[in-house]
Amino acid sequence: xxxxxxxxxxxQGCPRLxxxxxxxxxxxxxxxxxxSRSASARGYGRRWQKASKAFLASHPLCEExxxxxxxxxxxxxxxxxxxxxxxxxxxxxxxWRALCxxxxxxxTGREDSSPYYTY
Numbered sequence: 001x002x003x004x005x006x007x008x009x010x011x012q013g014c015p016r017l018x019x020x021x022x023x024x025x026x027x028x029x030x031x032x033x034x035x036s037r038s039a040s041a042r043g044y045g046r047r048w049q050k051a052s053k054a055f056l057a058s059h060p061l062c063e064e065x066x067x068x069x070x071x072x073x074x075x076x077x078x079x080x081x082x083x084x085x086x087x088x089x090x091x092x093x094x095x096w097r098a099l100c101x102x103x104x105x106x107x108t109g110r111e112d113s114s115p116y117y118t119y
Contacts, residue, residue, distance in 0.1 A: 003020075004020045006018055006019050006020070007020070009023075009024050009025040009028055010023045010024055010028075010032075011024055011025070011028035011031065011032070014027075014028055042085075043083075043085075043087070043090055051077075051091075052077040055077050055093070055096055055098065056074055056075070056077060056098055059074060059097075059098035060073060060074055060098070061073065061074055061098065062074045062098060062099050062100035062103055063097045063098055063099060064099055064100075064103040064107075065100060065103060072100040072102075072103075073100065074098030074099055074100055075099075075100055075101050076098075076099050076100070076101055076104040077096050077097070077098060077099075078096065078097050078098075078099045078104050078107065078108075079095050079096065080095050080096070080097055081095055082111055083095070
């Protein structure tokens with residue numbers, strides 16, 4: 001049976017090939033340690049699922065879109081200040097806000113942006 005081909009490293013701009021079952025090349029694996037832990041291990045288990053579902057039920061619209069007069073359904077509970085593993089900040093409801101996926105991805109991308117890989 002032929003082996004599946006390698007594919008590019010998931011780090012933005014890195015063309016190195018990695019084998020199936022890995023996401024990053026050796027150089028970039030250390031830069032993305034959060035990708036190696038499951039969502040449950042990062043704190044997003046059953047308790048979080050229930051809490052975020054309840055929060056979205058009481059905050060149905062994206063708070064960022066509302067600033068611009070757009071009415072978009074909120075689908076993600078965002079941590080205003082990134083918790084970075086701090087359980088006190090993670091569960092502080094004053095640190096939560098309802099966002100649509102687009103706004104959440106933009107915010108997270110700005111916060112977590114890493115330098116672009118160049119040769």
